[in-house]
Amino acid sequence: MDDHQPEIERLQQELARARDRLAALEATEARHAETLARLRESETRYRQLVENVNSVILRMDRRGNITFVNRFACSFFGYPEDELLGKNVVGTIVPEVDGAGQNLVEEIRDICEHPERHQNHENENMHRDGGRVWVAWTNKGLFDQNGELAEILCIGNDLTGRKHYEEALQASEQNYRxxxxxxxxxxxxxxxxxxxxxxxxxxMLDMFGLSRDEAMRGTVEDISEGHSPYSQREADELLRKAAFEGPQKFEWRSRRSNGELFWTEVTLKQAVIGGIPRVLALAIDITQRKHFQERLIEEQQLLHQLLEAQERERRLIAFEIHDGLAQQLTAASMYCGNFERLCRDDLDQAIQSHEAGSIMLQKALAETRRLIRGLRPPVLDESGLVAAIEHLLIDMKESGPTEIEFLHEVQFDRLDPAWENSLFRIVQESLTNALRYSESPKIQVRLRQEPGWLLLEVEDWGNGFDTNQVERSCFGLKGIRERAGLLGGTATIETTPGKGTRVRVELPLNKNTPAA
Structure with missing residues (x-):
């Protein structure tokens, strides 16, 4: 028994080291929690943006039930938030039938099923006290990860004043001017x-920067972008429809007298003015609203993608620990327990148990190192970006016959850890995509430092792809652009089917660039 005591102590030490590795993985889990906190902070900024805008913003599910409403909407309709959430829009803020007798239940149902048909529309709404108001709505479908319509984002602006104006215009031409x-x-x-x-x-004169004479002499072409679909030809057709078919509402790319382009929302309708049928055009500047809508949707989609990516990574780590490391440590612990018991009864079997336990511990250590490399390669912290890329290439060359070459001309020794990690992940993602899809016999990674700039390129001479078809569904390519943007640079994907792909990242380097 005394002869095996050193070996038992060695096994116990190895088991302790394995437990230390497991503790390191738990620390990594804590860092993931910190990332989640940052994501929640981003969501808070997004909510502040929504809550501070003077527009009605709500989301509803495909049955018309309200799932989100901002503070302005609650104030506008006169409801506390808890009396709107979960309620159907019909019967709360939308009457079943408007003042003209139109069935709004069917309209809301069609919006929930086909929001693309109702991107811009107006309808009569109602306050909590029953008072009626008119709202101009912009609707946008929000889709889940499977591409299925999940919710409808609705942004509304009060049109009651304009509606009252139109009614007053029809009722009393004497107050027209x-x-x-x-x-x-x-x-x-x-x-x-x-x-x-x-x-x-x-x-109109103030909006476009014109004198009255200029406005009266000009044409729609003069105050429009001037190219299809915002040219005189399309304008004439819309005016004709308004005159003979009915009201028209649309967004238009307008131009001020100084050449500045901006977005307007235009409503055309026939009106009798001074006893003569005319086409009345009402235009509002919606440039800020367009920018807000784009930012809102992009921020929401990015937040959703980041949360999904984080959750996938957490599940993967959990599966790998459960199916690999945890099973190996359990087996090693069992063999160690058997070893102590068998030493008293059967020395040969004790030795076999000892050997099996050692093998399990070695596998557990190897698995631990693999998991750590996947999260953040130790060589990145120990030796920097260049060494980490070289080490990555060694690992990837083992996966197949593809030749991978790394060329570098840099003067820096180290960069800030966040910079090094982002650049390493860009290289890792680009190489993974190239090895998986390009079928190229050769891949080249180039890292070059120039005055004020750091240039990174990953190029293959393989299949290439159509960016219009791939980038929409490829979170990895979006992640490359996002990482480069966070470092103040740009990422471009140059590719043509059958002619290979080049990922090019340019980052600004100056005296303010973080360095280790």
């Missing part, structure tokens, strides 16, 4: 059927 110039909407009055502008209000 006063209202005409007081409204916040840019107004054009067009002749039928020529489309010639016969009158404009002061808001």
């Amino acid at each position: 006063e209202i005409f110039n007081a409204t916040m909407n840019a107004i054009f009055i067009h002749e039928i059927p020529t489309g010639r502008v016969v009158d404009v209000n002061q808001t």
